[in-house]
Amino acid sequence: MFDLFVAPLAETYFQKALIGGSIVAMVAGVVGCLVVLRRMAFLGDALSHAMIAGVAGGYLVMKLFFGLEAHAPGMLLGSLIAAVTTVALISFVSRISRVKEDTAIGIMYTGIFALGVVAVSIFRHYIHIDLMHFIMGDILGVADTDLWVSAFVAAGVLSVIILFFRHFQLSTFDPIMAASIGLPVVLLDYLFTTCVSLVVVSAVSMVGVILVVGLLITPAATAYLLCDRLDKMMMLAALFGVTSVIGGLYLCVWLDSAGGGAIMLFCTLQFLVVLMVAPKYGLLARWMRLRNLVPQQVVEDVLTTVLRNGKPAPPELIRKYAGEGKGLQKALRRMVQDGLLRHDDQAYSLTDKGEKEASIVLRAHRLWETYLKNIGTPEQEVHATAHQLEHLDQAQTLAYLNKKLGNPKIDPHGKTIPTK
Template identity: 75%
Template sequence: MNFLIQALWAPLTETYFQKALIGGCAVALVSGAVGSLVVLRRMAFLGDALSHAMIAGVAGGYLAMKLLFGVEAYAPAMLLGSLIAAIITVALIGVVSKVSRVKEDTVIGIMYTGVFALGVVVVSIFRQYIHIDLMHFIMGDILGVADTDLWASAIVSASVLTILVLFFRHFQLASFDPIMAASTGLPVLLLDYALTGCVSMVVVSAVSMVGVILVVGLLITPAATAYLLSDRLDKMMALASLFGVTSVIGGLYLCVWLDSAGGGAVMLFCTLQFLVVLVLAPRYGLLARWRRLRNMIPQQVVEDVLITILRQKGETPLKVLQQFVQVPQPGSLWKAVKQMEEEGLIEPLPQGYRLTVVGEKQAANVLRAHRLWESYLASIGTPEEAVHPTAHRLEHIHGAGTVEYLDQKLGKPEVDPHGQRIPRRGNGAGKKGSAIDPEEQ
């Protein structure tokens, strides 16, 4: 126990760890909040583009300060240069997307690699003036956070969070329903640029600590983790910020204990968090999905129950259903019957079950599909003894216009190969409230 307490407390006494913790948590808080909007708008690739484009801005800011003022590594200048490079990249992406037939995701890939390459070329040409460690820029060094990095992250975090709080409702409406937002008079385009500016500032402030590659993960992964746990934007933002902070704290301890790279440890911890939530999330996790699939009654069983009761032309005992309906496992038929009762497809009687009006309509659709498939199979020369069993398997394929396509292809037949009437599409109540006429059964 003492060993564990010492392992947790000892790093907190180190100045470098304190700075990394403060700076990382500040970036994580704002990254989670703005990252939620990025995830909802499917803009993850844009964050990657901005982080890579920053090297051109850093190189430009460094070169300008060196040539004009003889100052090296002036953080505000590089920060401003990075922001300008991000804005130019976004503008180029927007212009090319509008004036060409190339899709936006392709344009993002073209532009961010182009601007990134420009930065690398500038650094190599003016290497006597620009002393930038490209590996540090790409991988980051969260354990080497400087005071200027702390001030930059604090200012950016405060600014971006203020914008998100003040215009939360605007961003929310523009993210979920941009057409409605525009119809109510909201400046949707301006909101898009404001969000892009927020993303740019977050990326710029975080790159020096976690690097180009990992800043996108810190922006996206906590938000994606929160997305698995929440259906409300405000709750999602709060959870994303929390997951971002726990990623920084856990990652920093991990890198100290394992003597590994700081940025990599933070993102490793962040990814592990996502995987745990992916498995255990109560509604959208893999275990929850497995339980739902396990308890789900196959649609084929439901339709077989409907068609069996329809063909019995009245009250149908459970033992008859057991005789004609095949189920994947024991007990599935009873679960199917109970579920169909709850959904209002069948109703219980003293000696069995009968269809409701809604159930009769659905059964008529299945019967229509079965007899059209029989007609089609007979028309293509299927052996007579194979027509019915094959149609029984295919009758459950009646979505996406399949049955209507068969009906058109066969010339809208009125009877199947056995001389039985094919139920009409969209039948209402027939005799005695039946969804189809008795002679069509």
């Protein structure tokens, strides 16, 4: 068992994959938080596919003009130009036409991707690019050049994020306010999309076109389930990105599978685990909240029953008017915990807080009875109908009824209507 974990670390290819993948995953997780919050996940997919045109262009230029084959800086520059061009075209189309941004993304990235495929096929005698490698990546074949490129890109992008963190934060959550206080929102958007482009470009050679989107989105989405602050979300996303690379590389070695696929499989499994057990937004927490949920109508029926009784009400009386079953017992326990009821001597009485809430419901009931009587509802139906309507949204409804009825003091049965 010990050798399963230690033996791969002695291999040079594993060390390079671990270092390069961790660098890319870390910066992708940080940038991905803003991508997730801005709902721009589709943009990462667009940039990764559009890159093939930039790679083909960069390869062709370096081959024809400088005689260099597979020149990494040239292809990196071409990829970046293609990514920025894609973003500019998407922005242009969505701003000057009625076509929405998501539709513009779909149009432009498929068009530029097709341009790259056509260029590779036309100039196949000059461009020797393995499209399958480009699409699937090769995390286990990381070259020294890839490591340096990813390191410089990560340093540059993280520096931009740190320097303009408050600007990005404000323009992400409230772009209107950001524009009103003088922040260049459009310029910030272009700066951010440039950062996304750089991350995508640096990651494609390792994990491929298809999986780079997952590395950009999934760790950030996992962190989003655990925290509500952007700075903490970014740190957690970076951590989840690194653990995805580590776990995925071990899976790759143990199962003898594709490296990029193993990384994203581990990343997705990690997301599903967090989705299940997240303390606030997880499925188990949601199930617990639903399990402990007490219907508001039951609470209000209990309050009005105790208030009408005029003295501590025994459980038998409450069950008579508020219903039977485990739901009622759960409601009574929750109301005692919330400070609405007191339980002593086998009876329940209202606290000051509970009496205030009960008076609101009783006021609603008697106002509805008065209104129903005025519009000609049969007398035998007034009480039952008012009992159903009293649970409606009370603030605006009661204000309307009170004004409509001329601020009545007593209901049709001669009982006093509680004041507001």
